[in-house]
Amino acid sequence: MKTKYKTIYEETKKKIENGEYKVGQMIPDELSMCEMYGCSRMTVKKAYDMLVLEGLIYRRQGQGSFVLSRTSSKKEVEIFERELSGFTRATDGKGRSKILHFQLIFATEEIARNLNIRVNDPVYDILRVRLVNDQPYVIEQTYMSPALIPGITEDILHKSVYNYIESELGFRIGAAQKTTSADVSSDLDHRELGLKDIEPVLVVEQIAYLDNGTPFEYSISRHRYDLFKFSVYSLRR
Numbered sequence: 001m002k003t004k005y006k007t008i009y010e011e012t013k014k015k016i017e018n019g020e021y022k023v024g025q026m027i028p029d030e031l032s033m034c035e036m037y038g039c040s041r042m043t044v045k046k047a048y049d050m051l052v053l054e055g056l057i058y059r060r061q062g063q064g065s066f067v068l069s070r071t072s073s074k075k076e077v078e079i080f081e082r083e084l085s086g087f088t089r090a091t092d093g094k095g096r097s098k099i100l101h102f103q104l105i106f107a108t109e110e111i112a113r114n115l116n117i118r119v120n121d122p123v124y125d126i127l128r129v130r131l132v133n134d135q136p137y138v139i140e141q142t143y144m145s146p147a148l149i150p151g152i153t154e155d156i157l158h159k160s161v162y163n164y165i166e167s168e169l170g171f172r173i174g175a176a177q178k179t180t181s182a183d184v185s186s187d188l189d190h191r192e193l194g195l196k197d198i199e200p201v202l203v204v205e206q207i208a209y210l211d212n213g214t215p216f217e218y219s220i221s222r223h224r225y226d227l228f229k230f231s232v233y234s235l236r237r
Contacts, residue, residue, distance in 0.1 A: 004039045008047035016056050016067055024213025026064045027057060058175035060211055067213065068175060097158055098129040100139075100192070104146070111143050114207050114218040121145065124152055129192045136193045137227050142219040149216055165216070174211035180204050183222070193224050202228045 015021045028036070033044040048065055051057045058068045106120040115123065126142040142161075144152065149165060156164045165171050183203045185195045195201065201222045208217040 004037060005043045005046040005050075008033060008037055008039075008044060009050045012047065012051060013054075013056060016051075021067050023067050026066050029064050055177055058209075060174060063211075066174070066211075068177065068209065095130060095132050096134075098131060098136075098192075099154060099157055100127040100129065102126050102154055102157060107143075107145075111218060115143065115145055115215050117145050117147075121147070124149075126152075126157060128157065135227075137224055139188060139192055139222045140219060141221070142217060144217050148214070171216070172211040173216075174209050174213070176206050176208045178204055178206045182225075186222075189222055193222070195224065200225050 012021070012027065016027075021027050030041050030044045030048070033039075033047075034041055037044070048057065048059075051065075052059065055068060057065045059065050103125050104122050105125040107115065107117055107123045109119055111117075111123055112119045112121065117123070122145075124142070124144045124146060126140075126144070128140050128142070129136050130138045130140055144161075146152070149161075149169065151168070152161065152164070162173060166173060181203050182200050185193075185197070185199050185201050189195050189201050190197065193201070202225050204219075204221045204223065206217070206219045206221070207215050208219070209215050
């Protein structure tokens with residue numbers, strides 16, 4: 001016999017996949033689902049936890065659960081349920097950025113798909129090295145649409161883009177979808193991160209979303225393998 005939480009999980013997932021619940025839309029809250037299925041709140045929470053782990057929904061504290069995006073079966077996706085913060089804030093002011101280049105380019109198919117814009121739309125092309133206490137940690141390649149996030153300057157890039165987005169533009173940052181993999185270090189990694197030829201990097205590909213489900217940032221970060229770590233929360237089904 002199928003358990004109640006699995007029924008809720010499967011039926012909600014189906015509604016997301018067939019478009020009944022659209023990206024950015026809030027799905028029924030836990031209490032409403034309790035009444036609908038005649039179950040406890042913990043049962044609904046367990047079902048929603050499974051949807052979070054599959055990258056289908058994300059939670060906004062005190063507001064509810066929202067459809068995030070479709071995830072590819074070809075990618076191992078992790079959803080980090082935390083309030084995103086700028087690099088400078090996350091490192092208690094000890095972090096700084098070294099800008100390698102900052103320019104406007106035309107969106108490729110990959111960039112357009114991840115930012116939900118059209119091919120050849122203008123995008124910011126930002127390449128930075130992130131340092132903590134003057135030690136390089138990561139090379140970060142970032143793409144954003146100036147139509148959505150206008151007014152980015154080099155001064156903002158040296159401080160916190162996320163703080164600018166929230167404080168100056170008035171948006172709220174909601175969630176991030178990340179894929180982590182390993183790669184052979186490149187000449188750029190050797191030069192900027194101080195790695196040797198035989199040393200690898202850990203690559204994090206990220207799409208960050210506003211709290212209405214709109215993707216605002218697509219980034220590829222190359223981390224020093226010896227300074228990078230991550231945590232994964234697993235739920236037994």
